[in-house]
Amino acid sequence: xxxxxxxxxxxxxxxxxxxxxxxxxxxxxxxxxxxxxxxxxxxxxxxxxxxxxxxxxxxxxxxxxxxxxxxxxxxxxxxxxxxxxxxxxxxxxxxxxxxxxxxxxxxxxxxxxxxxxxxxxxxxxxxxxxxxxxxxxxxxxxxxxxxxxxxxxxxxxxxxxxxxxxxxxxxxxxxxxxxxxxxxxxxxxxxxxxxxxxxxxxxxxxxxxxxxxxxxxxxxxxxxxxxxxxxxxxxxxxxxxxxxxxxxxxxxxxxxxxxxxxxxxxxxxxxxxxxxxxxxxxxxxxxxxxxxxxxxxxxxxxxxxxxxxxxxxxxxxxxxxxxxxxxxxxxxxxxxxxxxxxxxxxxxxxxxxxxxxxxxxxxxxxxxxxxxxxxxxxxxxxxxxxxxxxxxxxxxxxxxxxxxxxxxxxxxxxxxxxxxxxxxxxxxxxxxxxxxxxxxxxxxxxxxxxxxxxxxxxxxxxxxxxxxxxxxxxxxxxxxxxxxxxxxxxxxxxxxxxxxxxxxxxxxxxxxxxxxxxxx
Numbered sequence: 125x126x127x128x129x130x131x132x133x134x135x136x137x138x139x140x141x142x143x144x145x146x147x148x149x150x151x152x153x154x155x156x157x158x159x160x161x162x163x164x165x166x167x168x169x170x171x172x173x174x175x176x177x178x179x180x181x182x183x184x185x186x187x188x189x190x191x192x193x194x195x196x197x198x199x200x201x202x203x204x205x206x207x208x209x210x211x212x213x214x215x216x217x218x219x220x221x222x223x224x225x226x227x228x229x230x231x232x233x234x235x236x237x238x239x240x241x242x243x244x245x246x247x248x249x250x251x252x253x254x255x256x257x258x259x260x261x262x263x264x265x266x267x268x269x270x271x272x273x274x275x276x277x278x279x280x281x282x283x284x285x286x287x288x289x290x291x292x293x294x295x296x297x298x299x300x301x302x303x304x305x306x307x308x309x310x311x312x313x314x315x316x317x318x319x320x321x322x323x324x325x326x327x328x329x330x331x332x333x334x335x336x337x338x339x340x341x342x343x344x345x346x347x348x349x350x351x352x353x354x355x356x357x358x359x360x361x362x363x364x365x366x367x368x369x370x371x372x373x374x375x376x377x378x379x380x381x382x383x384x385x386x387x388x389x390x391x392x393x394x395x396x397x398x399x400x401x402x403x404x405x406x407x408x409x410x411x412x413x414x415x416x417x418x419x420x421x422x423x424x425x426x427x428x429x430x431x432x433x434x435x436x437x438x439x440x441x442x443x444x445x446x447x448x449x450x451x452x453x454x455x456x457x458x459x460x461x462x463x464x465x466x467x468x469x470x471x472x473x474x475x476x477x478x479x480x481x482x483x484x485x486x487x488x489x490x491x492x493x494x495x496x497x498x499x500x501x502x503x504x505x506x507x508x509x510x511x512x513x514x515x516x517x518x519x520x521x522x523x524x525x526x527x528x529x530x531x532x533x534x535x536x537x538x539x540x541x542x543x544x545x546x547x548x549x550x551x552x553x554x555x556x557x558x559x560x561x562x563x564x565x566x567x568x569x570x571x572x573x574x575x576x577x578x579x580x581x582x583x584x585x586x587x588x589x590x591x592x593x594x595x596x597x598x599x600x601x602x603x604x605x606x607x608x609x610x611x612x613x614x615x616x617x618x619x620x621x622x623x624x625x626x627x628x629x630x631x632x633x634x635x636x637x638x639x640x641x642x643x644x
Contacts, residue, residue: 233356238364238373239263241283243331243338246360248353249473251279252428254498256535256607258398261285264607265426266535269350275512276324277344279354284606286337288539292604294319295326306362308333317343319531320618322511327351329358339605343511374424374473381456384420384477387411392422392477397431397494401557405441405489406482416446416482423478423494425470430497433466435480435490436557442488452477464490491557500555502632505533507610509618516637522577523637529618530639532570532611532627539606545599548609552631566630570611571595575624577638589626590634 235244240260247267255265263283268274297315304310310331317324324343331338338361342354383389391411395402410417425431435447451459451466454475460466470476480492504516506525513533514525540550546567554560571589580586589595598614611627612618619625621639628634 233360235360235362235364236374239283239338241336241338242333242364243283243336244360244362244364245281245338245340245357247357247426247473249427251473253426253473254503255426255429255496256498256503256537258496258499259538262539262606264535264605268428269353272348272350273345273512275514277342277348277350279357280341280343280605281338282341282605282607283336283338284539286332286335288606289330289337289339290603290605293602294604294610295328305329305331305359308361308363310358310361312358317511319507319511320509322509324511327354329361331361333363374426374475381454384452384456385413385450385458385479387413387418387420387479389422389477392420395421395423395478395492395494397423397425397429397496398499399493402492403489404435404480404492405487406446406480407487408485413479413481414483416448416485417487418479418481421478421480421492423476424474425476427470427473429470431468431470432495432497432556433478433493434495434556435464435492437464438489438491440489442486444486446482446484446486446488447490448481448483450479450481452479493557495556499537500553502537502629503535504627504632504635505535506530506637507533516635518635522642524577524640524642525637527621527639527641529621530625531618532625533604534568534609534611534629534632536607536609537631540603540609542601542603542609545601545614548601550607561631564630567628568599568601568609568611569628570597570599570619571626571628572597572619573624573626574622575638576622576640577624578643580624580638589624590628595626 233246235246236249237247238244241263248269250270251267252270253265253267255263257264261284263281265281267279267281269277269279272278294317295313295315296318297313299314301312302309303312308331310329313326313328313330315326316322317326323346325346326341326343328339328341331340340354340358340361342351344350381389384392404419406417406419408417410419412418433449433451435449437445437447445463447464448461449464449466450461451468453459453472454477456477459471459476460468478494480490482488505513506516507513508526508528508530516523516525536548536550537553538551540548542548543565546569547565548568549563549565551563552561552566569590571592573589573595575586575589597619599611600614600616602610602612604610619639623639624636625639626634626636
């Protein structure tokens with residue numbers, strides 16, 4: 125007869141059978157329900173053999189069940205499940221959630237910036253930027269990470285012909301690695317900045333593609349844990365063979381409204397920041413808009429760019445003022461409205477919508493362009509002995525930058541050539557619609573006068589240092605990148621604190637600041 129054995133009752137069954145065998149109790153198979161039991165006497169040998177067969181079978185079943193149970197429990201334990209007790213029902217393995225730690229992997233983001241030089245990469249949209257050049261042959265931008273000191277830590281991205289690359293002489297390489305990222309050859313260098321007392325760490329990735337290079341450089345203080353952002357950026361770099369007809373493009377924008385100011389966004393014409401001036405004309409054949417007619421444009425910008433939209437009226441077509449302009453974000457919210465020009469700092473990386481309209485149903489021609497003021501003006505920084513850098517803002521008052529020794533960094537709007545320790549050559553862009561200076565050889569001179577800002581303001585007939593040659597100091601110019609130099613005193617010493625500093629350059633004009641602490 126067949127006996128059913130429940131795994132949960134295995135111990136009790138085995139124990140009973142063992143006791144019965146030890147006491148020579150004969151195990152009689154029970155009759156099944158409604159089975160007729162024969163009264164015919166059974167043979168003793170047959171009984172004995174039958175009993176032993178049943179006992180052996182029971183022991184084998186119990187042993188096998190225990191073996192399967194402990195094997196299952198062992199596997200479950202290795203996979204991180206809790207071991208069940210003998211009195212609890214066994215949980216099927218597939219029903220138990222297991223936690224298996226996977227090795228960390230680098231997440232590669234889809235590129236959202238593409239350069240005409242042949243590279244694409246993913247730039248986090250919450251980073252802010254100072255773009256100095258975004259032409260087809262050269263791109264340079266300085267990018268700042270949220271919640272990180274912009275004076276100490278930042279990322280530089282520069283792309284140019286490989287033959288024009290410059291190694292920063294103030295960076296000491298300690299580790300170099302060659303590898304492939306997205307099928308592009310890249311050299312990754314790690315080291316330190318060897319400028320004065322600086323303890324900043326430097327990590328740089330140099331990509332090459334069809335004669336051009338993309339250099340991504342992270343400068344950071346050792347206390348700033350931002351290498352993950354840098355790694356994510358360089359892992360996203362890939363080749364871009366598309367011809368953009370402009371220096372760069374931002375792709376994969378965030379969600380934008382279907383219409384902006386009641387005008388379907390498909391009616392907006394794409395223009396570019398720092399593109400060629402666009403001659404336009406508003407007529408009665410254009411789209412009626414408010415109390416006149418409108419033309420509609422869209423452009424892309426990086427967060428932090430200092431932009432100016434200009435629609436310069438052509439007075440030969442209309443002698444009076446006839447233009448109003450409006451600026452909208454991607455969601456259709458108005459950012460500003462003015463007459464012919466709007467100055468603003470881009471609050472996000474993405475697309476902007478710009479409307480030029482007439483009022484009182486007037487018509488007339490105009491010249492249109494979106495300027496980036498960081499690309500029309502050379503930027504000047506003071507560099508302190510700890511390596512940190514601070515932009516010299518011509519609009520800051522008072523122009524005091526701390527009682528500390530400094531060097532001067534100039535970021536030019538185009539690649540430069542150093543002629544000697546006081547002269548550079550480069551192509552100077554116009555500020556707006558004027559013709560500009562073109563290719564110039566310009567002296568870069570530095571004057572140092574022992575004077576405080578208060579004395580400068582309050583001394584009658586005070587002589588400006590740039591007007592007296594005795595204040596001119598001898599300097600040495602060192603090229604840091606294709607479009608950036610650093611000025612130090614001859615011998616590599618810094619400009620001394622407690623002085624009035626005046627630096628002159630043909631395009632920039634006069635940059636004036638004082639090395640003293642702000643008045644309390």
